[in-house]
Amino acid sequence: MSAMLPVRQACLIAYSTGILWLQRNPMSLVFTAISPFSLLFVLFVVSNGQYTHYAVAGSLVMALVGYGLALGQDISFYKTEYKIQDIFVASPVSPLTYMMGLALSELLFGLPALTVLAALVVYFGAPLTAIPLLIATIVLLWSSMSAMGFFLSSHMLHMRNATQVISFVNVVLAVLPPIFYPVTNLPSDSLRYLSYAVPTTHASIMFQDIMGLPTPADWSLGLGFAVQVAYLVGFVTLAKTKAIWREA
Secondary structure, three states, X not given: OOOOHXXXXXXXXXXXXXXXXXXXXXXXXXXXXXXXXXXXXXXXXXXXXXXXXXXXXXXXXXXXXXXXXXXXXXXXXHHXXXXXXXXXXXXXXXXXXXXXXHHHHHHHHHHHHHHHHHHHHHHOOOOHHHHHHHHHHHHHHXXXXXXXXXXXXXXXXXXXXXXXXXXXXXXXHHOOOOOXXXXXXXXXXXXXXXXXXXXXXXXXXXXXHXXXXXXXXXXXXXXXXXXXXXXXHHHHHXXXXXXXXXXX
């Protein structure tokens, strides 16, 4: 019973901050999906469909980064405006349970868009046997981005600061790395190796690999998983040990 308590607590948090909100504001599902689908449409038109596979991979990565990091903005809003976090601090809920509940809430907002984008990955060449790899990559990236958003927001005292920092990190992870085009298009080997330090690069390459696109000769599936797992473990550890949960 005690082992299931955090799961129940996380589900209740997700229900109260996700499902109840969506029942009153269902258009939120559309608003949160505008960015990735807009870029997908633009790249499809500009390239005459030539880069559709890369656009789908990049849009899925961008959506996962956006929904994961949005957790940071939500936490900052609940903490500074509604003071909801004070209630959870005074309760038996742990920081990681609180993080997981709000992360699941964000996932509810993004579930339709993520389902469509994942279906497009399958449609554009992914074999059914690659679906477990597709799901694993999605879960890895979403989890690490959620942990990153939670950790960053815990150090933000004002909503404006949180919005600015989260937006900046979003650009660094979802715009600057080569997620919408082949990593081999980078003008130098130094930039390519630098991009390998970013988890979104590997997630995009993994989606491209699932769709049957060529991957760099110096990249492997093991490397992609290793980098993403390292980010996940690192930021979950930071969220557990270094996040500011109780304000002085």
